[in-house]
Amino acid sequence: MKAGRRLGSLGVALAACLILVWSLFPLAWAMLTSFKTGSALFDPDVFATPFVFSNYVAVFKGQPFGRNIVNSVVVAAAVVAIGLAVAVPAAYALGRVRLRGRGLMLAAILAASMFPQVAVLGGMFELIRHLRLYNSLAALVLSYLTFTVPFTVWVLTTYMRDLPRELEEAAVIDGCSPPGVLWRVLLPLLRPAMAATGLLAFIAAWNEFLFALSFTATDEMRTVPVAIALFSGASSHELPWGNMMAASVIVTLPLVLLVLLCQRQIVAGLTAGALKG
């Protein structure tokens, strides 16, 4: 009995180790190699060679990587702000008001959020060129609304539906108009949901690649994912793995920390999006 239990707990520990290695090793390895340059980069025994910081400096020298980070932050923030501003009233209408055609509209919104991005690529290209937005951040903001708006509306609608009706009714009896109800009563209650949804939309915009690759042309206008995908470095004859891993760590660590800190909200947002629908 005792031996069996010990064997069982050994199995549990082994499984836990496997999960840890599988989940963390790629990032850990990137972090280790980001402190290596030259031939030390190619020595699998990472502790045999000294750790240096130069990759983290070099990343910002050969290419406008600082600018790329600013671009990504600006675009993602703008997309989240517009998305929430548009989605909150819409979620109120879809979640609280009995409207004809509501089911159809929700189905269309869900379909839009699941759409293959490449399906709007041609038309979006034409639109962006027509508005003279090619190779600008505005082009990215416009195109990112394609997926952030439906997603934000969908998730906020499911939250909105679950808010207690009594508060709203009390406010109406006190003479509150629908915009007043939304602004003064529901909005404060919705704040955690908005934070969770906004965070997920931010991550989606931060990670977006296809539109950013297709609608920008110069290094200065690239966002982080495109910059990292097209990393060329100072010398052309070798791929600068050290620099690339340093860049990867720079843009990933804040995101990972954010996700770990907001774990609860993210899980709530994802389950609201996927399970409650």
Place this chain on the structure above:
Amino acid sequence: MVGGLARSQRRWAVVFLLPMLLALGGAAGWPLLRTAMLSLTDAGLSTEGARFVGLENYLSYGPDPAAYDAGLGGYYVLDVARDADLVWRPGSDSYFNADTGQPAPAPAENTLFAWRGVLTQPAWWRAVGVTLGLAVASVLLETVLGVAMALFLARPMRGRALLRASVLVPWAIPTVVGAQLWNWMLNDQYGVLNAALIGLGLIPRGIAWTAEPGLSLLAILVADVWKTTPFIALLALAALHLVPEAVREAARVDGVGCWGMLRHITLPLIAPAVLVAVMFRAIDALRLFDLVFVMTGNSPNTATMSIYARQQMVDFQRLGFGSAASMVLVAIVALVAAVLLTLGRRRGAVL
């Protein structure tokens, strides 16, 4: 009172919906409509003006558009057997001698007419196969792995919070970054995987994981499963927490063993939620783009439907043709979604 409220609410609802409808219409509806329309034209990416060509970009039988010569008023074709320059005029549906303008016999060997369009392209069907294969394999693997992880993480144990947090990490890493991490680990000369395998004496020299056709698909599959398993694990874990302890307790009292509990109680109870997650992931997998693009570029061995369509549109400047390919992708996604929804409804998935 209540009737008036409902009416005013409804009036306001239209106002509230308007910004969203505008944003969605402008950023999604209109471009989608235009892509559909472009797919019926011969539009180029940087050329002005486009001609309506019907379903030519999808599937059609007809003369080679590249052979059209406005000066001749038809399609030029060289009759190899008779060594004559001919022109085929669509108006009269017959051949003429290009120099004399006299009617001429049809060439012995038809080099002008053929089936055309994306549906006749082996490269497109290869992309369809790659995408479907990757989607099925990836979703199957990540579902099994994800549910297993969730079952494990649901157990009370020391360090569980830490373990749960680390499972989330691959999900938090941008796909492009994740792809580069795998590229680095799988590097043929300096990759840690090859170094480990050589160190263990399993292989004599480094394997080019992302260059060989079969292996590169495997590499993409592993990286995709790595990135997406947390999503399934997370949703399965959330579902597990909704399983009432009383149900499990009752089963335990009735003498149901571990395996029986899993098979007859736990899994059936979380199945609806997991099925929804699987549906989302399956549809997501069909539009796979960034991971493949960063790991193997436009290589035909691993090109997915999205890669193929974008390459036609942007790299080859064939806006109309690429749009047609992307519309076929939409049709395939819609078909798969419809099948999954029907199956899911029958299985009681909550959607």
